[in-house]
Amino acid sequence: MARRADTIELAVLGLLHEGPMHGYELRKRLNLMLGWGRVLSYGSLYPALKKMLRANLITEVATTTTPTSRRPRIVYEVTAAGNEHFQRLMTEVGPTAWEDDNFDIRFAFFSSTDMEIRLRVLEGRRSRLQERLARVQGELERTQAEVNRYAAELQRHGVESVEREVRWLSDLIQAERGGPPATAPAPSPHD
Amino acid sequence: MARRADTIELAVLGLLHEGPMHGYELRKRLNLMLGWGRVLSYGSLYPALKKMLRANLITEVATTTTPTSRRPRIVYEVTAAGNEHFQRLMTEVGPTAWEDDNFDIRFAFFSSTDMEIRLRVLEGRRSRLQERLARVQGELERTQAEVNRYAAELQRHGVESVEREVRWLSDLIQAERGGPPATAPAPSPHD
DNA sequence: GGCTGCATGTAAGTCGTTACATGATTTA
DNA sequence: TAAATCATGTAACGACTTACATGCAGCC
Known part of the structure; x- marks a missing residue:
């Protein structure tokens, strides 16, 4: 319980709630947010994103091609189901919500509650x-x-x-x- | 690096440096010391003690039989080699020493340096x-x-x-x- | 033209917790 | 005498990190 992966899921959903983003950027924002110690590795983030894609919580969005031909960056967006899930997670206040990391993430997204x-x-x-x-x-x-x-x-x-x-x-x-x-x-x- | 197990080893050596103790008590002291979040599980402590026994850093001491027939509690004591190792660990100040948990433990045993x-x-x-x-x-x-x-x-x-x-x-x-x-x-x- | 940072991934291995198993001892 | 706490362990499962693999883009 209070698994790291769950925290990542909540955090990703919360960040994407503020606008589409690609993995690399998500990682930076996340590290800044709960970064006061451990850093989130790619080995945790990308598999988590894949899993969330499969669960239909997020979708890939067309690559943002700025002026010069940008290399394809996979930009993610929350789905309706994802938003629902996010709301549910934020609302279901269980004992895990008092845990250090989990609390921080929830707090950071208080605007959405x-x-x-x-x-x-x-x-x-x-x-x-x-x-x-x-x-x-x-x-x-x-x-x-x-x-x-x-x-x-x-x-x-x-x-x-x-x-x-x-x-x-x-x-x-x-x-x-x-x-x-x-x-x-x-x-x-x-x- | 900065593995949890290493921290446990340092902590156990440090605590036993202040006097013999059995596993259960070590766990309590440890949790009190770095307890502000995670707790140390038996599944981590006992294997660590076993490993330290094998490495000859600690030894079992005769069970302390108080008045009434106490059930055998395995009391540990540092060996000479263990003390040496402890001193080496405390002296070898590497980047891991700045890590949260590791720093706390080192600090707690500053008296021995x-x-x-x-x-x-x-x-x-x-x-x-x-x-x-x-x-x-x-x-x-x-x-x-x-x-x-x-x-x-x-x-x-x-x-x-x-x-x-x-x-x-x-x-x-x-x-x-x-x-x-x-x-x-x-x-x-x-x- | 080379180095640094952006960007996405995967595989293997470690590490540690969870859950289980057992029993003695004290306290209500 | 039942419940709680003391006390010691082990095995398996799973999460997470590390290291590897790859290539584009911008800067010096």
């Missing part, structure tokens, strides 16, 4: 992180305590990072609830 | 992150710019997180340079 879903995903992600935080802090009390200065510092930094992300999510949740249509009243000075 | 190595690792990690930052920001200028509000926000948050980590590393580097042998003069008020 409605607020209800956005809130579910944001809140789900947040409670998942808070869970992790609680578990780790509980664990820390029982275990070492001090021992290794560096290990402790790493933990501290890790906890702080997650806490930051929780605050970020909280802000986003408030923004969703409070003011996307109106011009953000923002009565609370701060979190 | 000397300052020179620590600085090399910290600085390597930092320049790696700065590279990423530069590449992404360059990419961003050329691409979209605005387009998708949510995607942009995700990028912003990502960049900010990495910048934070760079600052963290810079502080650590300064601390290493400034005062570990002496009794921390700490002229900077600050955290």
